[in-house]
Amino acid sequence: MKILKSIIVLFILIFFIGCSEEEEKTSGDLQIGFTHKWDEIIFRPHTDIDNYYPAYNIDSLRITKLRYHISNIVLITEDGTEVFLKDYVLVSPLNSDAISSNNPPVDPLVPWLIEHSFNIPNVPFNDYRSLSFTFGFNETDNINGAYSNLNTSSLSWYWPEELGGGYHFLQLEGEYSNNSEESNFEYNMGKAKVSEGVFEPNSFNVHIYNPYFSFPHTSEISRTILIEMNLAEWFRDPTPWDLNIYNQNLMDNYDAQTIMNQNGRNVFSMSVTGIIDIN
Amino acid sequence: MRVWLKIVVIGCLFSSCSENEIMIPNTYQPTPLPLEIPPLFAERILDPVIPFNNPQTVEGVALGRKLFYDPILSGDGSQSCADCHSPENAFTDSDRFSVGIDGNVGNRNSMPIFNQAWNYDENFFWDGRSFGLEGQAIEPVKNPIEMHNTWVVAMANLQNHADYPELFFQAFGTSTIDSVLVTKAIAQFERTLISGNSRFDKHLLGTLTLTTQELNGFDIFMDETKGDCFHCHGNVNNPLWTDNIFHNNGLDAIITDVGLGAVTGNPADNGKFKSPSLRNLQFTAPYMHDGRFETLDEVINHYSEGLQNSPTIDPLMKAVGTGGVHITESEKVDLKAFLLSLSDAEFINNPDFQNPN
Numbered sequence: 001m002k003i004l005k006s007i008i009v010l011f012i013l014i015f016f017i018g019c020s021e022e023e024e025k026t027s028g029d030l031q032i033g034f035t036h037k038w039d040e041i042i043f044r045p046h047t048d049i050d051n052y053y054p055a056y057n058i059d060s061l062r063i064t065k066l067r068y069h070i071s072n073i074v075l076i077t078e079d080g081t082e083v084f085l086k087d088y089v090l091v092s093p094l095n096s097d098a099i100s101s102n103n104p105p106v107d108p109l110v111p112w113l114i115e116h117s118f119n120i121p122n123v124p125f126n127d128y129r130s131l132s133f134t135f136g137f138n139e140t141d142n143i144n145g146a147y148s149n150l151n152t153s154s155l156s157w158y159w160p161e162e163l164g165g166g167y168h169f170l171q172l173e174g175e176y177s178n179n180s181e182e183s184n185f186e187y188n189m190g191k192a193k194v195s196e197g198v199f200e201p202n203s204f205n206v207h208i209y210n211p212y213f214s215f216p217h218t219s220e221i222s223r224t225i226l227i228e229m230n231l232a233e234w235f236r237d238p239t240p241w242d243l244n245i246y247n248q249n250l251m252d253n254y255d256a257q258t259i260m261n262q263n264g265r266n267v268f269s270m271s272v273t274g275i276i277d278i279n
Numbered sequence: 280m281r282v283w284l285k286i287v288v289i290g291c292l293f294s295s296c297s298e299n300e301i302m303i304p305n306t307y308q309p310t311p312l313p314l315e316i317p318p319l320f321a322e323r324i325l326d327p328v329i330p331f332n333n334p335q336t337v338e339g340v341a342l343g344r345k346l347f348y349d350p351i352l353s354g355d356g357s358q359s360c361a362d363c364h365s366p367e368n369a370f371t372d373s374d375r376f377s378v379g380i381d382g383n384v385g386n387r388n389s390m391p392i393f394n395q396a397w398n399y400d401e402n403f404f405w406d407g408r409s410f411g412l413e414g415q416a417i418e419p420v421k422n423p424i425e426m427h428n429t430w431v432v433a434m435a436n437l438q439n440h441a442d443y444p445e446l447f448f449q450a451f452g453t454s455t456i457d458s459v460l461v462t463k464a465i466a467q468f469e470r471t472l473i474s475g476n477s478r479f480d481k482h483l484l485g486t487l488t489l490t491t492q493e494l495n496g497f498d499i500f501m502d503e504t505k506g507d508c509f510h511c512h513g514n515v516n517n518p519l520w521t522d523n524i525f526h527n528n529g530l531d532a533i534i535t536d537v538g539l540g541a542v543t544g545n546p547a548d549n550g551k552f553k554s555p556s557l558r559n560l561q562f563t564a565p566y567m568h569d570g571r572f573e574t575l576d577e578v579i580n581h582y583s584e585g586l587q588n589s590p591t592i593d594p595l596m597k598a599v600g601t602g603g604v605h606i607t608e609s610e611k612v613d614l615k616a617f618l619l620s621l622s623d624a625e626f627i628n629n630p631d632f633q634n635p636n
Contacts, residue, residue, distance in 0.1 A: 064547070064594060145516035151324050154400060154524045158514040160501045173594040184594035188503075248597055249504045 027124045030215065031224035032073070033117035034091045036066065039232045043093075052177070053232065056240040061176035061185070063231065067092045067155070068170040070206070070227075071141055073133040077126050085123065088137070090150065090157070091116045117224070128213045131225060131270055136169025136203035142191065163251055164191030164199030170260070172234060176243045185247040187234065189264070192257035202261050208270040226271045233267040234260070307452045309336035314396060317475025319483055319518045327396030327470065333413060333463045335470060338450040341635070343468030346461060348634040351440065352433050353380050353426035360419065360465065363389040366632050369559035369623075370472060375570035383424040386536060388570035391563045393474040393626065394556065398523045405552045405568040406538045407525060412466035417458065430458040437461065474558050474626035475518065482620070483515060489620060496617025499610050506582070506606065506614055510595050511554045520558050520621055525551035526593040529586035530567065538568065540591075550591045561622035575618060579611050 036043040038053040043063070052060035071088035093116050136142070144165035150157045159166045172187035192202040208227075215223055235241040239259045250256040312335045314327055329335060346352065350359045363377040364370040370392035376384035387405050395403075395412055402408075403415035419425045420433055437443045437456045444454035451460050479497075481487035489497075499506040501514065511528075513520035525539045527550035540549035552568040566572040572581065584602040586592075597604045606614070626632075 145323055148323060148325050151516040152399060154522050156510045156513075156517075156522050158509065158516050160503075160509070160514070162498070162501065175594065182588075184592070184596065184599065186594050248594075249507075251503045 025125075027122045028215070028223075030085070030120045030123040031117055032085070032089070032120060033224050033226045034093065034229070035226055036093060036229045036231055039230065043231060055176070055232070055235045055243065057242045057244060058176050058178040059180070061174055061235075061243065063172065063174040065171055065173035066231075067157075067168075068135070068172075068229075069137075069150070069157075069167070070133040070135055071137050071203075073131070075123070075126075075128045076130045076132055078129045081126075082132075083124055083126070083128075085120045086118070088141075088147070089118060090155070092155075123215065125215055128215060129211065130207055130209045131227070132205065132207045134203050134205055135264055135268075136190070137166060138203050139201040142166035142201065142203070159190035160251070163193050166191055169203060170264070172231070176247070178244060183243075183247060185243055186250065187246075187260065188251050189257060189260045190251065192254050192261070193252055194254055200257075202257055204261055204265055206265070206268050208268060210270050210272060213272045223272065228269045228271065229267050230269070231267070234263050236263065237266050238262055307448075309338040309450055309452070311335065312337045312340055312471075314470060315473060317473065317480065317518070319480055320397065320473075320475055323516050323518060324397065325399065328399060328401060329396060329470065330411065330413070333466060335467055336450060338446070339464050339467040340471055342446045342450040343464035343466065344632075344635055345446065346465050347468050348636050351436050352420050352428060352461075354428035354432070355380050356436075358426055361634065363419075363425075364392050366627050366629075367562065369393060369474070369562040369627055371563050373564065375565050377425070379422070379424045380427050381424070385424050387568055388565060390555065391559060392469055393472045393558065394519055395472070396470040397519050400523060402523070402553070406542050407553060408542045412469055413459075413462040416462035416465045416469075420458075434458060434461070472626075472632060474623045476625045477558060477623040478620040479617075480518065480623075483518075490616065492613050492616040493620045494617075495610075496613035496615065496620075499606065499614045500617055505604060505610060507595065507597060507604075508557075508582075508614075511593075512557050519556055521554045521556040523553065525553050526595070527551045527589060527591045528582075529588065529592050529596045529599060530571070530581070532587040532589055534589055534591075536569065547591060550589055557618055558621045559623055559626065561619050562627055575615050576611070579606075579614055583611065 038051075041051070041053070043051075043066075052062045055061050067090065069088055069090040073085040073087075073089070075083045075085060077083070134141075142165075144161060145151060145158075147167070150167055156171075157167045159168050168188060168190045170187065170189040172189075173185065175182055175184055177183075190202065192200040194200055213225075235243075239262060241259060241263065246253070246256045246259070250260075314329075314335060316327070320327075333339075347360045347364075350356050350362075352359065358380045363372050363374075365372055368391070371389045375388060376386065377389045378384055390405060400407075401411045403410070403412065404418075409415040409418060417430075420428050420430060434456050437447075443456060447456050447460055447464075448454040450464055453460075478487055478489065478493070482489045500508045500512075511522050511524075511526055513522065525548065527534075531550070534550040537549040539551040540546060542548075555563075555566075560566075560575060564573060564575070566575070566578050572578045582596075582603055583606050586596050586599045586603045588599045592599060
């Protein structure tokens, strides 16, 4: 009988210890998702591959390849404390593998339009005010061949040494139509070659302010940050992109790389799904 | 109560043991055989894909090699895998279309086989219709224009063979032969077919100096305004020399063989075929998914001035309106010299890959 009592006491202790751990939880899973649109039109990979979008000085364009990577992703609190989330992530929404790995979405509150997402465990609970990352790699991190998963064959992410080396930051490719004549374009971004042997890093920092992002949440549903790219901005602001001039062979074109850098600073915005605490 | 407690405790002990006890002890274990990974691969790209349920073993690879060269899998016992995938051709053949046991031909060129363990997406065939090397090996046996057999017959022939049941036991711990084990063995052998010792590899390793012509050719290969081959066919950090994905490379204005499009059902994929590796081009003619080009010169001419526009043509195809970028004759010669520097004679002559039968 004493043994039975001991077992019961043991179970009760385990039960209470389990409860107290949950009460003391100070961190949780955070999902980072990426979504893409052309102004108000949601860009749906695969099904929208034949969609044509209006752009400067041409009839229209369609996108057949979109890949990019961001690095040094951090959350920032109101007092400026930075919480490191991830060293880098490659977003490839038109890649069927990437889609299948996120389909269906793991989070029921994540809209279906997320094309690529990843999970960050153990993110400290706090009131965050902004998200920051580098588009591409900064000069220190953009090391030729250093990341074996970016060397992966299917990416073709290598940036030629003659152009400064390292990796592509963006591959945005497709077709444009002007005066009913169709041509291809390759909007490939990486290091900018100023002159022979002289290069500029060409990455840029993105800082997205969101005043209503509080983490923790009050339920077990994980929270998702949606990073949204407006593809139209690559072709618009501050410099209207003329596909009649800049369409192919742009990796070695300093002017084109500079415009990409400037226009790219306006492409990102952010929203948060899950239970949002409005302070 | 004490009696009941004892029963419960003893019961728990037995139930925890029973998981181990009901398992049939597998005393036989084949000998592990790690892949011999070339230094550039180990240094620069991700590890090869080896299914957890089909580890490489000495016995499995030996069995796969024997099966690969044995015509026993074909309907009339006349054709082996090696008939269309011979080592002297870097495991393809020299025909535009391979001939099956009934004298029939298809409409695709036989693909070379090497470095397949690094096909990370695991989509095989020109149109990517099979997943995994094991899955790929299922089809040729039953394809009516290839080996034209059934797996039931093939398995029975192997089961009744004097040697195979014992060889399967050595490889997999069972002498009961089925198609899964056959394809596992063949896949194990195919994963050992690794080519990583070309002149260009030696150049990267610092043990050989390339000719000026070869180096010029590499520059053209990497130059976005000239060859721009590297966006699909690798670079110094991707020593596979392929992206293993699917492109419409401007072969036809009117697409009759839709390739990947027939697999995905997506019209946007029509006319797309897998980029082959540029390794071993010296041995793998003819070229393209339909073997239409007999020489490398024809291939280079195609990309330089022979491109045909079509709705799904890859944006990487330059200056399609004028047929291509029109590199000079001298640049073509240099580019060809570089391409041939990716050939690996040691690979095709490796005694471990030859017919053991």
